[in-house]
Amino acid sequence: MTARPTRLYDREASRPSDDGRTRSAIRTPSDKMRELKRELQKKRRFASDASHELRTAVAGLRVQLEEASLHPDETDVGDLLARALREIDRLNAIITDLRLLAEMEAGPPIKPQPVDLAGLVRDEIAHRTDRIAVLVRLEPTVTVQAIPIRIGRLLTNLLDNAQRHGRHLVEIRVRRDGDHAELTVTDDGDGVAESERERIFQRFTRLKAARHLDHAGTGLGLAIARDIAQAHAGSLHAGESDTGGARFVLRLPLADPAATAATAGRSAGRNPQEVTDS
Structure with a gap:
């Protein structure tokens, strides 16, 4: 994310209020830095959650395939394929949703x-x-x-x-x-x-x-x-x-x-x- 240039005074903060007094709210570089840190923490937490969900789905699929590989004579191939396809659908849904979230954070590509x-x-x-x-x-x-x-x-x-x-x-x-x-x-x-x-x-x-x-x-x-x-x-x-x-x-x-x-x-x-x- 590209940060806007830091300003000592927010334009809205320095504008006189309705009764003629100058607003006291001042946005300092420290305020801006804290805001950027919170945003970075939020993105890191989301990335961690997303990777966890993807790993969970992949791990579930891997366990099913490994189990079938170890015990091929005891595996119902039709059932295995059905379960594997469900896991793949879940992976695809997660990836599709993550892509949409990324597109939204980048800004609308289409004019309203x-x-x-x-x-x-x-x-x-x-x-x-x-x-x-x-x-x-x-x-x-x-x-x-x-x-x-x-x-x-x-x-x-x-x-x-x-x-x-x-x-x-x-x-x-x-x-x-x-x-x-x-x-x-x-x-x-x-x-x-x-x-x-x-x-x-x-x-x-x-x-x-x-x-x-x-x-x-x-x-x-x-x-x-x-x-x-x-x-x-x-x-x-x-x-x-x-x-x-x-x-x-x-x-x-x-x-x-x-x-x-x-x-x-x-x-x-x-x-x-x-x-x-x-």
Whole structure:
């Protein structure tokens, strides 16, 4: 990471406040150095966690192959290949997620554009084959300035999580809330304990229930989703749904009115499960 030139006084700190007094907050070289050290420690910890996850997956695959090599007559080749392929899929998922995180930290390679959240939801639902039918409640022409592929990935991660934990219900809602767009994904599973609702957004964090339901998960899906939200000047947090399951709330700034007008009238045919909020 290339550090910006150190300044003795932050521009914002030296600007007079509303009552005419100069702000007292001063950013010294020591402050900047501490900030850089924290960022370096964070990157080192992430690199350590990532290498641990990759080594674990490789070690599991190696143990299976070595066991088969030592006892070929006792090995079910079909079962061995199935388990090996699952481990390879897990490795591929980890590598894909790590690459996405690296791309995001390097900066967006694609220029943001007006995105109709309702249309994005319909497109995502159309190409999925889910265990639980998704109920959608969409307010029309809720437009944000965003990178479509990134917001699509965020939605995919939230839906994958809801499908993993839900029993009979997964719902997506899109609406305006003041000067923000709000997208919520809820399920009727066991939910997330209040004490764990921030921890689940940490990289490589997998709660016991998630490990039980999906052994191949990477522990990066929700972390990536929050990183994408924050990269778009938005937020993502977890709460409790009306059914007692999990409720994930994404909030993004609305696009300017001209962008909203440009996306109006582009909505596709509605899914029979869709309820449009007016």
